[in-house]
Amino acid sequence: MNKESNALLSVSHLDVNLKDRSLIHDLSFDILPATLTCITGENGVGKTTLIKTILKQFNKNEHVKAQIKRSEMQYIPQLRQIDDDYPLTVFDFIGLGLQKSWLPWLRKKEKQKVQRVIEMTNLSALANTPLGSCSGGEQQRVYLAQALVSQPKLFILDESTASLDKEAKFVLLDAVKKVIKQTDASAIFITHDPVLVKEYGDYDLNIANQTGHISAVKEA
Structure with a gap:
C-alpha cells in the first residue's frame, strides 16, 4: 500500500x-x-x-x-480477569473510561456518552447487568464500549x-464495523x-x- x-x-x-x-x-x-x-x-x-x-x-x-494524539488511540488487551461476582454493572464499567472527570460520579453529558456507545455496541439490554454475569462475547463488547467512550x-x-x-x-465484529461506519474511527x-x-x-x-x-x- x-x-x-x-x-x-x-x-x-x-x-x-x-x-x-x-x-x-x-x-x-x-x-x-x-x-x-x-x-x-x-x-x-x-x-x-x-x-x-x-x-x-x-x-x-x-x-x-x-x-x-496518543490520547486518541485506545488499546483493548486480549485478556482481562473478571470474576463471576464482579459487581459493577455494564453501564458503570463503561463509565470508568471517563474517569478523567474531577467528580466521583458521571455528569449528564458523560452519561449521554456512555449511553451512545452502549447503543452503538448493542448492549442496551445489558446496561444494568453486573459485568461478571455477562458471557465472554458480551464482556468483549463491553471492553470495546469502554474504549470507545473517550471517542478515540x-x-x-x-x-x-x-x-x-x-x-x-461475528456479533463483536459487526459492532466494530458499525462503530467505524458511524464515527469514521479506524x-x-x-x-x-x-x-x-x-x-x-x-x-x-x-x-x-x-x-x-x-x-x-x-x-x-
Missing part, C-alpha cells in the same frame, strides 16, 4: 525486537481513516509486540508518525475474538481467523519470515 497523506498512522522502516531477538525488520504500512486493518500471522511472529512497539514509539521518532480515532483489538464461539465473534484487529479477515477486513497486514506485507482484502 502506498503512503497516503491522510493516513492516521504511518509506520516507516520499523524494526520490532524482543530482548535480543529480531522479530520484524524494516516494516512500513499506513492506517487510513475509517478502515479495519487486520494483523495476521502465526504465533510468535511478533504481532502483539509490534503494537507495543508502536505505542512506545508513538510520534517519538521517524518510524511511527501519526496525525492523532483509532482503537486496537488484540485477539479479542480468540476465546469466543463463532456467533459471538481499527486495528490482531487475529488468527481468516474468515473474519475476509468478511470484515479492509486491509490485511500479514507478518511472516520477519517481514510484513499489507494488502487490500477486497478489490476496490
Whole structure:
C-alpha cells in the first residue's frame, strides 16, 4: 500500500525486537481513516509486540508518525480477569473510561456518552447487568464500549475474538464495523481467523519470515 497523506498512522522502516531477538525488520504500512486493518500471522511472529512497539514509539521518532494524539488511540488487551461476582454493572464499567472527570460520579453529558456507545455496541439490554454475569462475547463488547467512550480515532483489538464461539465473534465484529461506519474511527484487529479477515477486513497486514506485507482484502 502506498503512503497516503491522510493516513492516521504511518509506520516507516520499523524494526520490532524482543530482548535480543529480531522479530520484524524494516516494516512500513499506513492506517487510513475509517478502515479495519487486520494483523495476521502465526504465533510468535511478533504481532502483539509490534503494537507495543508502536505505542512506545508513538510520534517519538521517524518510524511511527501519526496525525492523532496518543490520547486518541485506545488499546483493548486480549485478556482481562473478571470474576463471576464482579459487581459493577455494564453501564458503570463503561463509565470508568471517563474517569478523567474531577467528580466521583458521571455528569449528564458523560452519561449521554456512555449511553451512545452502549447503543452503538448493542448492549442496551445489558446496561444494568453486573459485568461478571455477562458471557465472554458480551464482556468483549463491553471492553470495546469502554474504549470507545473517550471517542478515540483509532482503537486496537488484540485477539479479542480468540476465546469466543463463532456467533459471538461475528456479533463483536459487526459492532466494530458499525462503530467505524458511524464515527469514521479506524481499527486495528490482531487475529488468527481468516474468515473474519475476509468478511470484515479492509486491509490485511500479514507478518511472516520477519517481514510484513499489507494488502487490500477486497478489490476496490
